[in-house]
Amino acid sequence: MKVDAKNIRNTDLNECLHFSIRLIGKSTRRGSNLTFEGKENCSGHNINKYIFDGMTVNQYQNMIKANFNPNDPQFSLTKHLKYDIEKGFIELVR
DSSP states (O other): OEEOTTTGGGOOGGGOTTOEEEEOSOOOOOOOOOEETTEEOOOHHHHTTTOOTTOBHHHHHHHHHHHSOTTSTTOOSSHHHHHHHHTTSEEEEO
């Protein structure tokens, strides 16, 4: 099974924790070097520094927890990943 731009809207990423991330395009997101309470802000630009091909969704969520402040308004375990899948930068494979 594959999760991509065609079916992401009907997919609960919390049910796909064992799926692997496949980088299929370069994200065009821009960001800043802003911090939020001493950590990088949880923007897609900063997330892209830590993501790698083959990373599981579970590893991705753990990376978010480890590197970004949960009080940051941009903090989300799934929002940024869903966006990248919708835009065709990433797909998930089982």
